Amino acid sequence: xxxxxxxxxxxxxxxxxxxxxxxxxxxxxxxxxxxxxxxxxxxxxxxxxxxxxxxxxxxxxxxxxxxxxxxxxxxxxxxxxxxxxxxxxxxxxxxxxxxxxxxxxxxxxxxxxxxxxxxxxxxxxxxxxxxxxxxxxxxxxxxxxxxxxxxxxxxxxxxxxxxxxxxxxxxxxxxxxxxxxxxxxxxxxxxxxxxxxxxxxxxxxxxxxxxxxxxxxxxxxxxxxxxxxxxxxxxxxxxxxxxxxxxxxxxxxxxxxxxxxxxxxxxxxxxxxxxxxxxxxxxxxxxxxxxxxxxxxxxxxxxxxxxxxxxxxxxxxxxxxxxxxxxxxxxxxxxxxxxxxxxxxxxxxxxxxxxxxxxxxxxxxxxxxxxxxxxxxxxxxxxxxxxxxxxxxxxxxxxxxxxxxxxxxxxxxxxxxxxxxxxxxxx
Amino acid sequence: xxxxxxxxxxxxxxxxxxxxxxxxxxxxxxxxxxxxxxxxxxxxxxxxxxxxxxxxxxxxxxxxxxxxxxxxxxxxxxxxxxxxxxxxxxxxxxxxxxxxxxxxxxxxxxxxxxxxxxxxxxxxxxxxxxxxxxxxxxxxxxxxxxxxxxxxxxxxxxxxxxxxxxxxxxxxxxxxxxxxxxxxxxxxxxxxxx
Numbered sequence: 001x002x003x004x005x006x007x008x009x010x011x012x013x014x015x016x017x018x019x020x021x022x023x024x025x026x027x028x029x030x031x032x033x034x035x036x037x038x039x040x041x042x043x044x045x046x047x048x049x050x051x052x053x054x055x056x057x058x059x060x061x062x063x064x065x066x067x068x069x070x071x072x073x074x075x076x077x078x079x080x081x082x083x084x085x086x087x088x089x090x091x092x093x094x095x096x097x098x099x100x101x102x103x104x105x106x107x108x109x110x111x112x113x114x115x116x117x118x119x120x121x122x123x124x125x126x127x128x129x130x131x132x133x134x135x136x137x138x139x140x141x142x143x144x145x146x147x148x149x150x151x152x153x154x155x156x157x158x159x160x161x162x163x164x165x166x167x168x169x170x171x172x173x174x175x176x177x178x179x180x181x182x183x184x185x186x187x188x189x190x191x192x193x194x195x196x197x198x199x200x201x202x203x204x205x206x207x208x209x210x211x212x213x214x215x216x217x218x219x220x221x222x223x224x225x226x227x228x229x230x231x232x233x234x235x236x237x238x239x240x241x242x243x244x245x246x247x248x249x250x251x252x253x254x255x256x257x258x259x260x261x262x263x264x265x266x267x268x269x270x271x272x273x274x275x276x277x278x279x280x281x282x283x284x285x286x287x288x289x290x291x292x293x294x295x296x297x298x299x300x301x302x303x304x305x306x307x308x309x310x311x312x313x314x315x316x317x318x319x320x321x322x323x324x325x326x327x328x329x330x331x332x333x334x335x336x337x338x339x340x341x342x343x344x345x346x347x348x349x350x351x352x353x354x355x356x357x358x359x360x361x362x363x364x365x366x367x368x369x370x371x372x373x374x375x376x377x378x379x380x381x382x383x384x385x386x387x388x389x390x391x392x393x394x395x396x397x398x399x400x401x402x403x404x405x406x407x408x409x410x411x412x413x414x415x416x417x418x419x420x421x422x423x424x425x426x427x
Numbered sequence: 428x429x430x431x432x433x434x435x436x437x438x439x440x441x442x443x444x445x446x447x448x449x450x451x452x453x454x455x456x457x458x459x460x461x462x463x464x465x466x467x468x469x470x471x472x473x474x475x476x477x478x479x480x481x482x483x484x485x486x487x488x489x490x491x492x493x494x495x496x497x498x499x500x501x502x503x504x505x506x507x508x509x510x511x512x513x514x515x516x517x518x519x520x521x522x523x524x525x526x527x528x529x530x531x532x533x534x535x536x537x538x539x540x541x542x543x544x545x546x547x548x549x550x551x552x553x554x555x556x557x558x559x560x561x562x563x564x565x566x567x568x569x570x571x572x573x574x575x576x577x578x579x580x581x582x583x584x585x586x587x588x589x590x591x592x593x594x595x596x597x598x599x600x601x602x603x604x605x606x607x608x609x610x611x612x613x614x615x616x617x618x619x620x621x
Contacts, residue, residue: 166562
C-alpha cells in the first residue's frame with residue numbers, strides 16, 4: 001500500500017510510542033490522511049471535493065444526532081415537533097436549517113466530485129473499486145436524503161413518500177405487496193414514518209463505513225491527478241500533510257462561506273413552501289416535485305408516457321434506477337487507456353454535452369409536464385443513456401488522443417518554468 | 428470403534444490412505460448438517476425481522492369503513508377514507524352512466540364495463556379508491572368545483588392522468604383503472620367497504 005518513499009510514522013513522545021505499540025491508530029491516520037500519504041504534486045482545486053464530501057457527512061451526522069434529541073417520529077406530533085425545534089428549542093432553527101441545507105451542500109459537492117471523476121478518468125483502472133464504492137455511497141445518500149425529507153411530515157414529505165414508494169408497485173405481480181410491506185400499511189402513516197426515521201439514523205453510519213472502505217481502496221493505487229498519468233517516482237508526489245491539508249482547508253473555507261450564506265440568508269431557498277403545511281392524506285399538492293438534487297432522475301421517470309411491451313410506469317422506474325446503476329458499468333464501457341479528458345478532445349466535447357444534458361433534465365424534472373417539456377425530457381433521457389451505452393464505447397475505440405507529457409513532473413515544469421526535463425534528465 | 432476418520436491426520440486426503448472411502452465422508456456430512464441446521468436457525472430469526480415491517484394488527488383493524496349514501500345527490504361525490512387511503516363515493520347521473528356505457532371496450536387501456544365496476548342494480552354508485560394508479564396522488568373531481576378532466580370523471584394533477592365517469596383510465600401515464608375495493612350494500616343507503 002502506498003509508495004515505497006512514503007514517510008514513516010515515528011512517534012517521539014513516550015505516550016504516543018506506547019499507544020503505537022498497543023493500538024496503531026495514530027499510525028493509521030498518519031498513513032491515510034497525514035504526511036505518510038504521498039499525493040501527486042499537481043492536484044487542482046477539483047480534488048478538494050472528496051474531503052468536502054467527508055466534511056459534509058460529518059456536519060450532517062452532528063446536526064442530525066442533535067436534531068434527533070428534539071424530534072418525535074409519530075405522525076400525530078412529528079410536524080409539531082419540527083415547528084417546536086424551529087421556535088422553542090435553543091438554536092433549534094440553526095440546527096434544522098444547517099441540516100436541511102447541509103443535505104443540499106452534500107449533494108452539490110458530491111455532484112462536482114462525480115463530474116471530476118468523469119473528466120479526469122478517475123473511474124478507470126486501477127481505481128475501478130474506488131468508483132464502484134463511490135456509486136454505492138451515492139445510492140446510500142439518495143436513500144438517506146429521501147427518508148430525511150419525509151420526517152418533517154409536511155405535504156411534500158407525505159406525497160414524496162407516496163410517490164417514491166409507489167415506484168415499487170410498478171414491479172409486476174408482487175409490486176403492491178412489496179409497497180405495503182415497505183410502508184407497513186396501505187398509505188404512508190405512522191409505521192412508515194417510524195421506520196424511515198430508524199433507517200435515516202442508521203444509513204449515515206453505513207455511509208461512513210463505506211467511506212472508510214473507499215479511502216482504503218483509494219490508497220492502494222494512490223490519488224489520480226489532472227494529467228491522468230501514473231506516479232513514476234518521489235519527484236511526482238508531495239506528502240498529503242501539510243500540502244493538501246492546507247489546500248483542502250482553503251476549499252473548506254469557501255464551502256463554509258457558501259453554506260453559511262444559505263443558512264443565514266436564504267434558508268428556504270432550496271425547499272418547498274408546501275412542506276410547511278402538515279401532511280394531509282386527502283389532498284395532493286398541485287405540483288409535486290422532489291428536492292433539486294433528484295430532479296434529473298425525476299425527469300427520466302416522467303419521460304415514459306406510452307406502454308411498450310411493459311407498462312409505461314415500469315419503464316419509467318426501470319430507467320430511473322438504470323440511470324444510476326449504469327454508472328457501475330462505466331469503468332468497462334470506456335476502454336480508452338487515456339484517463340484525463342485534457343488529452344481526449346472528442347471525449348471532452350461529449351462530456352460537456354452530457355453536462356448540459358443533465359442540467360436540461362434537471363430543468364425538465366422541475367417544470368410542468370406540458371407537451372414541450374415531455375418531448376424535451378424524452379430527448380434528454382435518451383441522450384443520457386446514449387452517452388454511456390453508444391457514444392462512450394465508440395469514442396474510446398476511435399479517438400486519437402493528444403500528445404501527453406512523459407510524467408507529472410514534466411507537465412508541471414512545462415506549465416510553470418518552461419524547462420522541459422524531456423530535453424534534460426528524462427530524455 | 429476405529430474408523431478411517433480417526434486414523435486420518437488433519438489435512439490428509441483419505442483416498443490416499445484407503446481406497447474404500449465413503450463419498451461423502453462422515454465428516455463432510457456432519458459439516459453440511461451442522462451448517463444447514465444453523466441456516467434453519469438464521470431463517471427462523473430473520474423471518475420475524477422482515478415480517479415486523481408488514482401492516483400491524485391495528486393497521487389491519489382499520490380495514491372496514493361504513494359509508495352513508497343517503498345524503499349524496501345524483502352528480503355529487505364524497506371523499507371518505509378506507510385503510511387510511513382516500514375513497515371516492517360518487518352518485519352518477521343518468522347522463523354520466525350513458526357516457527360510460529357508450530365507450531367500446533377496445534378503446535380502453537384496462538377494459539372493464541361500468542356494470543363490472545358497480546353492484547347489480549346499483550349502477551349509479553361508483554365506489555373507487557381516490558388513489559391514482561400511476562404514483563398514488565389523489566385525483567381531482569370528487570370535490571365541488573374540482574377539475575374533472577377531459578372525460579368528466581377524475582383528473583390527476585401530478586402527471587395528468589384522466590379518468591372517465593366509470594373511473595377508468597383514458598389518458599396519461601397511469602396503467603390501470605381506479606381501484607374498486609370490495610364492498611357490500613348493507614341497506615339501500617349504506618355500504619360497508621372492506
